[in-house]
Amino acid sequence: MIHNNILDCIGKTPLIRLSRMFTDQSITVVAKMELLNPGGSIKDRPALYMLQEGLKSGLIHKDSHIVESSSGNLAIALAMACKIYGLKFTAVIDPKIASANLQMLKLYKANIEMVSEKDQNGGYLKTRIDTVQRLCRQLPNAVWINQYANPNNWKSHYYGEAEEIINQIDRSIDYLVVGASTSGTIMGVSRRLKEKFPHLKVIAVDIVGSVLFGGHSGPREIPGIGASTVPALLSPDEIDDVIYVDDYESALGCRELLEHEGIFAGGSSGSSISAIKKLIPTIPSGSCVLTLLADRGDRYLDLVYDEEWFEMIKRRHFNKNHLNQENFNLQSVV
Numbered sequence: 001m002i003h004n005n006i007l008d009c010i011g012k013t014p015l016i017r018l019s020r021m022f023t024d025q026s027i028t029v030v031a032k033m034e035l036l037n038p039g040g041s042i043k044d045r046p047a048l049y050m051l052q053e054g055l056k057s058g059l060i061h062k063d064s065h066i067v068e069s070s071s072g073n074l075a076i077a078l079a080m081a082c083k084i085y086g087l088k089f090t091a092v093i094d095p096k097i098a099s100a101n102l103q104m105l106k107l108y109k110a111n112i113e114m115v116s117e118k119d120q121n122g123g124y125l126k127t128r129i130d131t132v133q134r135l136c137r138q139l140p141n142a143v144w145i146n147q148y149a150n151p152n153n154w155k156s157h158y159y160g161e162a163e164e165i166i167n168q169i170d171r172s173i174d175y176l177v178v179g180a181s182t183s184g185t186i187m188g189v190s191r192r193l194k195e196k197f198p199h200l201k202v203i204a205v206d207i208v209g210s211v212l213f214g215g216h217s218g219p220r221e222i223p224g225i226g227a228s229t230v231p232a233l234l235s236p237d238e239i240d241d242v243i244y245v246d247d248y249e250s251a252l253g254c255r256e257l258l259e260h261e262g263i264f265a266g267g268s269s270g271s272s273i274s275a276i277k278k279l280i281p282t283i284p285s286g287s288c289v290l291t292l293l294a295d296r297g298d299r300y301l302d303l304v305y306d307e308e309w310f311e312m313i314k315r316r317h318f319n320k321n322h323l324n325q326e327n328f329n330l331q332s333v334v
């Protein structure tokens with residue numbers, strides 16, 4: 001089969017059982033390989049869906065100038081999709097962006113607005129949003145995609161990977177473990193999977209320093225996961241539990257995934273792997289845990305896979321000792 005363009009290659013990602021990493025035969029851990037999307041991440045799905053639905057509704061037209069705030073992956077996905085649709089695109093990013101992502105955006109010839117000031121929570125999200133709003137006032141035909149509040153974000157995951165999982169898997173799923181930022185992924189995937197598996201427990205993975213589930217704001221280095229402001233898409237009532245991991249544990253998870261499974265994945269995938277390690281001792285044998293590996297490791301060569309960075313984050317983890325044993329346990333959000 002010959003596809004018309006790169007966007008037709010989004011989705012249809014495989015499932016892999018992580019049996020080398022999680023050797024307890026009584027627990028099945030399955031990963032959806034979202035890192036195999038052509039733009040390199042899970043964010044290809046919402047980028048395409050939000051553009052397509054915007055075009056269908058008339059909100060977006062051929063002269064539109066797409067503007068979006070992103071920690072990297074959505075910006076790359078939008079740059080790819082806007083190129084195919086012939087749309088102008090401006091990415092509002094912050095200094096935490098991985099250098100590979102910044103380089104890729106330049107190669108896609110996206111317009112780049114780099115913010116520099118942190119918000120009151122110590123992150124850049126609010127500053128990025130303020131910049132988007134200013135650009136929308138200044139640029140002709142600007143359209144803000146608004147991934148933090150656009151329902152087509154979560155719907156892309158509901159109709160996308162969640163529907164695929166249901167068609168791919170021949171057993172019941174008991175736990176869904178997903179890293180959250182805009183929350184589009186966890187909301188969309190859990191809503192669809194709960195229809196099929198009503199007993200499903202939805203476990204969000206958040207990073208220490210993120211305020212998504214009431215955590216204290218603080219320094220965090222890994223892009224993609226966590227948030228410094230609670231997004232409109234997040235509906236905490238639909239989430240059963242939250243597991244916190246820090247940057248060091250996430251990097252460790254990435255390194256273990258590479259070591260045992262040969263999967264070269266990005267920071268939030270390592271966060272999910274570490275979270276599953278904390279979850280497993282608390283769940284009944286025979287359970288099936290599903291996770292999503294959101295992006296590839298290439299974009300994290302100067303973070304997760306860099307020895308100096310790893311040592312620095314390791315020292316922070318042990319010195320500060322900000323993760324005592326209690327934090328390792330599940331933290332209820334209700």
Ligand code: PMP
Pocket residue numbers: 041043071073074179180181182183184185186223224225266267268269294295
């Ligand atoms: N992992 C990675 C690598 C991401 O780029 C993102 C999106 N920022 C997420 C996880 C979280 O996804 P969502 O925004 O849908 O919550």
